[in-house]
Amino acid sequence: MRHTPNLLLKLPDSTDYVNIEDINENMVKIDEEIAKINNPESGVVAKLTTHLADMAKHNQFMYDGVLHQLGFGYNPTLGCMTFSIREVI
Known part of the structure; x- marks a missing residue:
């Protein structure tokens, strides 16, 4: 079984049996990363808002x-x- 480079999601080979637990683990990892991105205090929108507020200083x-x-x-x-x-x- 291979893994993706960033989140290390499981990538079954064409000869592997599909394991629902592997799919569920992948989904949980993806959901956790999306939660980090959407976090109102530290996510993408918060960082962009801070950057735009600091732009005038540049x-x-x-x-x-x-x-x-x-x-x-x-x-x-x-x-x-x-x-x-x-x-x-």
Whole structure:
């Protein structure tokens, strides 16, 4: 019997008998991993939310004792990319 590289799920060979216990163990492992991903405190959404909240810190700098923030975006009216520097209040 082979196993998957990440979760070590059981992969029966074509000559193996299918064992319901193996299938159930695989399902439990998959369910546990999905629960980790969906965890509201440490899952993907929580990490993404934290990252987005911290994004503003990545484009800030101090100049003359004043905190500034860089802004990048697309202006559909002008049809081009825009760049701005703002003081953070």
